[in-house]
Amino acid sequence: MFSTELIIAFFTLTLLEIVLGIDNIIFIAILAGKLPKDKQNFARQLGISLAVVSRIGLLFSLSWVLKLKEPLFTILETSISGKDLVLITGGLFLIGKATYEIHHKVTVVHEAHKDGKAPASLFWMLAQVIAIDVVFSLDSVITAVGITDNIPVIVAAVIVSVIVMLIFSGAIVRFVDEHPAIKLLALSFLLLIGVLLVGEGFHHKIPKGYVYFAMAFSLGIELLQMWQESNVRKAHHTTKPSSEATTTGH
Numbered sequence: 001m002f003s004t005e006l007i008i009a010f011f012t013l014t015l016l017e018i019v020l021g022i023d024n025i026i027f028i029a030i031l032a033g034k035l036p037k038d039k040q041n042f043a044r045q046l047g048i049s050l051a052v053v054s055r056i057g058l059l060f061s062l063s064w065v066l067k068l069k070e071p072l073f074t075i076l077e078t079s080i081s082g083k084d085l086v087l088i089t090g091g092l093f094l095i096g097k098a099t100y101e102i103h104h105k106v107t108v109v110h111e112a113h114k115d116g117k118a119p120a121s122l123f124w125m126l127a128q129v130i131a132i133d134v135v136f137s138l139d140s141v142i143t144a145v146g147i148t149d150n151i152p153v154i155v156a157a158v159i160v161s162v163i164v165m166l167i168f169s170g171a172i173v174r175f176v177d178e179h180p181a182i183k184l185l186a187l188s189f190l191l192l193i194g195v196l197l198v199g200e201g202f203h204h205k206i207p208k209g210y211v212y213f214a215m216a217f218s219l220g221i222e223l224l225q226m227w228q229e230s231n232v233r234k235a236h237h238t239t240k241p242s243s244e245a246t247t248t249g250h
Contacts, residue, residue: 009148010157017161023193024051024136025165026186029173031081039122040078049234052162059154069161090135091197098191105184124199181222189215
């Protein structure tokens, strides 16, 4: 029988996995947007599927995962473990990738030969997704184990969260692709997550809640701006025919 404690742990973990999974979806959305339209849906679903496989795989390798927390060497009086190395490497990768993509968007680089590189782009995209999935999955699994040591509950929470992500990932990807400002905001979010991972790797923990709140606040402001612009356009289209009718009458 499920106890109240296990039920609370399940819902807490499910919510946590969905929040942490947003990082994955945003990263996959940015990469999938570079592929031909007919491959984007396949790449997105495959990327999320790889995320759940890596999470569940790490769960059933808990003895190995926990060994990653043992110190390997020391840098400036800070003990660095295998887990720390993975987080630092993944964080630096995210910082580099997000910085490159932001620079690419801001400087408006023309992708003249994009179609010719489509097959290589798909392979490279999947390679990046696999690499970052391992980083996010490791962080997610270690966090989950800190909440409960009941593996079936953790696996169930991961599966439910992935189903939710699969349902809403298409809408998230389309929304990010259709709005350049949101895409830049998403890249900034990935940049911050990269900084968090590097900080965590060096044992300087920054509460993720602060970052999520800051990004949610920024997203809210951006959505209000988009809503205002939409209302202005509607008002413009509404008044334009009236003005033309008045001019014709004279």
